[in-house]
Amino acid sequence: MGKIRRSFTEQEIQVLESNPSVLRVSEKNITYSSAFKMDAVRANQAGATPIEIFSLAGFDMGLIGQETPKKCLQRWRKIHASLGETGLLEERRGKGSSGRPNSSERSAEERLRLAEARIKLLEAENELLKKLEALERQHPNDNRLPSSERFQLINQVVRKHGLRRLTRYLCKLAEVSTSGYYRWCTAEEKRQLREFADERDGVLIKAHYDALQGKVGALVIKMRLERLNGIIMNHKKIRRLMRKFRLSAVIRQANPYRKMAKATQEHRTCPNLLKRQFDCGEPEKVLLTDITYLRYGNGQWAYLSCVKDGATREILAHYLSSTLEVSLVKRTLQRLLDRLEGSVHPEAVIHSDQGFHYTHLQVRSMIAESGFKQSMSRKGNCWDNASMETFFGHMKDELEYKECTSLHELRVRVNEYITYYNTERYQWTLKKMTPDEYRSHLIAA
Structure with a gap:
């Protein structure tokens, strides 16, 4: 068997295997027939040169290499001198020149050593595949793991199991190049x-x-x-x-939801249609809405959502809740629609700030489907909804709510105050009338 310095292509392997003096060919090696070996030794002893012998046998020196005939003849003559023709018939590459023994000729100790080597290889192969699978689960969005991580796993397995001669096989298993792995190893320093x-x-x-x-x-x-x-x-x-080193700032973190909402336009704002012209002189045409916080009892919080008529100052709908979920505003709007009984002014505008609730897709859809135009204050400008803020200010000054011990008790007091505000509280700017009286006055006029 001659050692070849380069790899054979599939086409070259087919050409070499067609030669009757060849038993088989791999990518790196040629196995010659025993008859050709004996004939080559006899011809060489008779004075023929190795290249002449191989050329007469039909071998292309450019394909198998100029040095191959000489090295093969040196080895075959050495085996023939020590073991005779029997040695050439049984010759295999390896120690002892006569080749590695058949499995039946191996000792029990050698068979045990070979079995342990196979087990070690299987353990290394299994460990490498498991680690690769675990890394791929950690990177579900990546099409392929970085080669550096694969090289590191191969290196760990090689060091642990002492399989330095199987590096090429492990690289093939991990789907990386052997040359790339060795370059990675040299860059360790x-x-x-x-x-x-x-x-x-x-x-x-x-x-x-x-x-x-x-x-x-x-x-x-x-x-x-x-x-x-x-x-x-x-x-x-x-x-x-x-x-x-996992050092992240504890303040001013980017809000991923805000970026996502902006990209999907989920929370779009609306222009300010009112421009602080709250009183249009016509009931139920300009509606103002907002949410205020009420702290009561032992540090408990409640949230009041209201809708106010800009012309009459009347609170048309309200809802009190213990949470700030979107349902707080949706229930307030539903109460408003129930109050209006589906009779929405054709030019009705509902105005709010740019809070999360009023930019939410569900709330915006509900407002649009109900027939309202939506208007919003400028960002950070409370004066654009000053009329609504004024009501909340008066309510917190006049309503005794802080000593309430339950949400139910607070809800009762808020309902009583809003009824009082609409029907009994006289306002100077409403010609000294209550909101209810002023509404009737506008309708009659």
């Missing part, structure tokens, strides 16, 4: 140096992070490093090291 540098810089970053109790980001740390330590460090590197 560089990775260690980088890891050492990361740990050193990470200590500096953590010192500033701890000094400000975690309320600091990469840019602030960069400025502090330059001013206090005289160290210039790229802010991208600082962010990388903060991620690596």
Whole structure:
């Protein structure tokens, strides 16, 4: 069997196997027939050169290599000199020149050693596949694991089981190139140096992070490093090291839901249609709505949602809840529709701030389907809904609600106050009438 320095292609293997002097061919090796070996030894003893012998046998020197005939003849003559023709008939590559023995000739100790080697290989193969599967589960969105992680797993398995001669097989199993794995191994020293540098810089970053109790980001740390330590460090590197050592700022975190809502336009705002013109002189044409917080009892909170008529100042609908869910506003709007009995002014406008509830898709859809135009205050401008804020201010001044011990008790008092506000509380700007009386006055006029 001659050792070849390069790999044969499938086409070249077929050409070599068609030669009657060849038994079989692999990517790297050629196994010659015993008859050809004996004839080659006799011809060489008679004075023929190795290249002449192989050429006469039909071998292409450019295909098998110029050195192959000489090396094969040297080995075959050595075997023939020590073991005779029987040695050439049984010749196999390996120690002892006469080749490795048949399985029947192996000792019990050698068979046990081979069995242990197979078990070790199976254990290594199983461990590598399990670790690769576990890593893939950790990266469900990635089409393929990074090669560096695969190289690291191969290296761990090779070191643990001592399978340095099976590196090529393990690389094939992990679907990476063997050359890439060896390049990764030679870069181990560089990775260690980088890891050492990361740990050193990470200590500096953590010192500033701890000094400000975690309320600091990469840019602030960069400025502090330059001013206090005289160290210039790229802010991208600082962010990388903060991620690596799990140092995240405890304030001003980006809200992923806000970004998602903006991208999907789930919470769109509306223009300010009123421009503070709350009183249009016509009942149920301009409606104002908002939510206020009521603290009662032993630190308990309740939330009151109201709808107010901009012309008559009358509270047309309200709902009190212990939570700030979207249902708070939806129930208020449903009470408003029940109050109007489906008779919505053709130019009706409902005005609010830009709060979460009023930009929510469900609330916006409910307002649009009911026949209202939606209007919103400018961002951060409470004056754009001042009439609604005025009602809440008067209610909190006049209503004794803080000593209530239950939500039911608070709800009863709020209902009583709103009834009083609509029917009994006279207002100077309403020609000294109550909201109910002023509404009747506008309708009659």
